[in-house]
Amino acid sequence: MKNVSITVENGVITDISNSEITRILWEGQEYLYHDCEILPAYTDSHCHVWGLGMINSGLDVSGCSSAEETALKAYSNRFMRDNWFVGRGWNNELWGEGNLPDKSILDKLFPDNPVSLTRIDGHAIWCNSKALEISGINENTSNPNGGIIQKDSNGSPTGILIDNAMYLAEKNIPEFSQSQLSDFIIKGLDLVSKSGITCVHDMDLNIRHLDCYRKLAHENLLKIKVFAFFGNQNGEAEKLDLEPMQIGNFKLQGIKLYADGALGSYGAALLDEYSDKPNEKGILMLSSEEIFKHCLFAHSKGFDVAVHAIGDRAVREVLDGFELFRNAVSESSINLRIEHSQIVNPDDISRYKELNVIASVQPIHFVSDSNMAKKRLGIERLIESGYPWEKFLNNNVMMIAGSDFPIESYDVAAGIEAFTQRANQLGAKEIFRECVEFSSAVECYTVKPYLALGIHNYGEICVGHKCDLIIMDSSKKIIDVLNNNHI
Numbered sequence: 001m002k003n004v005s006i007t008v009e010n011g012v013i014t015d016i017s018n019s020e021i022t023r024i025l026w027e028g029q030e031y032l033y034h035d036c037e038i039l040p041a042y043t044d045s046h047c048h049v050w051g052l053g054m055i056n057s058g059l060d061v062s063g064c065s066s067a068e069e070t071a072l073k074a075y076s077n078r079f080m081r082d083n084w085f086v087g088r089g090w091n092n093e094l095w096g097e098g099n100l101p102d103k104s105i106l107d108k109l110f111p112d113n114p115v116s117l118t119r120i121d122g123h124a125i126w127c128n129s130k131a132l133e134i135s136g137i138n139e140n141t142s143n144p145n146g147g148i149i150q151k152d153s154n155g156s157p158t159g160i161l162i163d164n165a166m167y168l169a170e171k172n173i174p175e176f177s178q179s180q181l182s183d184f185i186i187k188g189l190d191l192v193s194k195s196g197i198t199c200v201h202d203m204d205l206n207i208r209h210l211d212c213y214r215k216l217a218h219e220n221l222l223k224i225k226v227f228a229f230f231g232n233q234n235g236e237a238e239k240l241d242l243e244p245m246q247i248g249n250f251k252l253q254g255i256k257l258y259a260d261g262a263l264g265s266y267g268a269a270l271l272d273e274y275s276d277k278p279n280e281k282g283i284l285m286l287s288s289e290e291i292f293k294h295c296l297f298a299h300s301k302g303f304d305v306a307v308h309a310i311g312d313r314a315v316r317e318v319l320d321g322f323e324l325f326r327n328a329v330s331e332s333s334i335n336l337r338i339e340h341s342q343i344v345n346p347d348d349i350s351r352y353k354e355l356n357v358i359a360s361v362q363p364i365h366f367v368s369d370s371n372m373a374k375k376r377l378g379i380e381r382l383i384e385s386g387y388p389w390e391k392f393l394n395n396n397v398m399m400i401a402g403s404d405f406p407i408e409s410y411d412v413a414a415g416i417e418a419f420t421q422r423a424n425q426l427g428a429k430e431i432f433r434e435c436v437e438f439s440s441a442v443e444c445y446t447v448k449p450y451l452a453l454g455i456h457n458y459g460e461i462c463v464g465h466k467c468d469l470i471i472m473d474s475s476k477k478i479i480d481v482l483n484n485n486h487i
């Protein structure tokens, strides 16, 4: 919207009128903008907040030019998990000879505490003697399957553990503390808030995350609205007897389940075998009967149900489970959603609508995955069943969008571009079908995510609605975000 005057009182838009200059009267305060556009602020409907904060916190040693400098940086910029020093990002290719580093360099600075520094590619860790000792790794330890314990000419471990050998040490690294987790949450929310996101659907919480959120929300420290989904794959929410709860701008909204794995690792459960792995159909983690039981629990508490399903077999199984629930409980206000909904048999698309199931998609995954997906599925199946956004819209399925950050970038503009362009990572628009119009794409990040939570009148710029606002300049740069930080 351009050249308008918008008045917001008590969080509600009370007036929209034409104006020479863009003007917002926000809770009594006037904001004036020249040559700017006003948009509703965004929601990321599927993300992992603490994970984003975590990978943007801690010790980063990526800029170091030698093993010694890396060790010194770890020493002077300490980041600890209990008594362990941890960090990541070293790259021996940048260090003269390019040799892998040795435990002795770390031992000089860290004689008493264990140290684990992860290589930039995540495929090796560099440990000191103390870490090896705690992990029981010595000259007699043999390589685990798929891993290498580097040893010197005397057969003594050098401190470098590769791939599956990393786990031998990493399993001993203590958990993050509660205050570290809280810092990650604050950091994650702070990062995304700068890109015009004022609401997130945070997935896969455990009790430690929930405790952090409760505390932060009580202290009014959450910068944006958070609707959380608690991991209940093994009945965790049931054992804790959790109830939906709202504290300030935090709400425990639902439970989260997994029906299958991911396509890249052949974990997505498919109806037919993988094109590049004969006889392999992936892994189904929950049956329709189990999904049904989860729904009954959720209904008894008033929780929404969000189920991860990537393959067409998993999607069908979840729909079957949801159907059992809809047949058993005719009146239920809980929302049912399928996270990712990446490969959906065309016969199942209309069932989303019939069963009132939300398709929660991450368009940016298409950009990263389409080449891999083509191998796993073959081009015909990919075109017929893959990432069926237009089919969802044509069948009036409620579709909402997110990024799955930190797995992908939280930049909503990139998500909208993926929706509308549907180009792969190399920019090739191989598969033109299933593109989404710009305005529909925006709705999947604005008004629809609220509707998917059962919240009406939020996220649209019209009188009577609540709506956070983004102000963009002519180059589409966000220059302001006005956030009514109340649920």
Ligand SMILES: [Zn+2]
Pocket (backbone or CB within 6 Å): 046, 047, 048, 203, 404
């Ligand atoms: Zn996720």
